[in-house]
Amino acid sequence: MKCLVIIPAYNEEDNIVRVIEKLKENYSAYDYIVINDGSSDNTAGLCRKMGYELVDLPVNLGLAGAFQTGLKYAYRKGYDYAIQFDADGQHRPEFIGSMLDKIQEGYDIVIGSRFVTEKKPHSMRMLGSNLISLATRLTTGRKVKDPTSGMRMFNKKMIAEFALNLNYGPEPDTISYLLKQGATIAEVQVEMDERIAGESYLNLSRSVMYMLRMLLSILFIQNFRKRREVKGR
Template sequence: MTETLVIIPAYNEEKVIGSVLEGIKKTGPVYDILVVDDGSSDRTAEMARESGVKVISHLFNLGYGAALQTGYKYALRKGYDTIVQLDGDGQHDPAYISALLDAINSNEADVVLGSRFLDEGVYDIPFIRKTGMKVFSMLASVIMRQPITDSTSGYQALNSDVLHFYADPRYPVDFPDADTLIMLKRSGFRIREIPVKMYGSDKKSMHSGLTPLYYIFKMLLSIILTMLRKEKTIKDREW
């Protein structure tokens, strides 16, 4: 049996982090849980500690990807070999953790994405955002020659090869998305999607205000740059 760590990046989630952690505990198996508090100004870290999980706090806000990466670096140091990551805002239903892990443990894939669009009951996503998600997923599908329906998904499970890859300086620290998947694919990793349930979040999304424009620009640029780079394959990679 492998050692599994559940990584939860959280930024100002004092209201929901408790119920997210309760939800994970209710799913049955006991997992080691790590909450990475990304410089929250509220009581996110305290709330998580009260639930009895491991908490690592950033001194200031570094961004979603960087918070995840802190979790990966911690996992590497502690010798975990399977990772599940889900968001601290309650969007991801913890009931699917075991399904994600099954696909990793049966060695069907190196990284498994939870896709909200493979599931029948998709919550109401604002039209523009939904279009953006679809476009980048389609772009990723074409480049990767593999159907991808939800490239934005932060609900993932990964094995230790991908863990090393994600802990690398190349991992994007703002919003890991289609570009990261393309990078993974080009490096020779096996990617799979399984349906999961996601809920809308009351909180203002990180993709609000002027951010969508920057996001689209950054993602396109990032994809093009990923294509221009020659990624090392799994075989000739040295960690």
């Protein structure tokens, strides 16, 4: 089974070499593609210098656009599975195998979750995560313990779904929407590291706005969303 690791990267010159070298040295069974999202630093230059597999977007599309680019690549190359993987080093590749085992049981999406067996810490960020979990459960009947985890694996059907439709961002509201449409989802316990270098775009104010946007979308907007069903190859 062919699995592609999709790595959206925006201004990750301090992290990208370490992330890719770890994948290449220890997890070469998985293919990877870096999607440089119009970085203003030397992310793309380093990837070219090191000979990494790279799609170099000329402008910044944001995470949704960059990830959808990666899934279009996976769709055209005929991959069976694809996983969203952070370029900042927080996601740990040793958990890809357990996620791959789980999705091969027949699930459409597998989330690398920090909270399958571990409890959420008490913080404002986790309060937001709990509210998104509650909103998802109220609207779908399904509990997602780590809805904001960016470590998500998709099967061939979902690769086609994301690749061929517009407005399919890799966010909790899309997961909620797909659950409503009958997608099957599982969670696998993982551990994540802290960012070593660089800065996350999610400061406090942006985090609050993100949580409010997700709640509004899950509770209301997704009810009016149109879907064009596609079939995986």
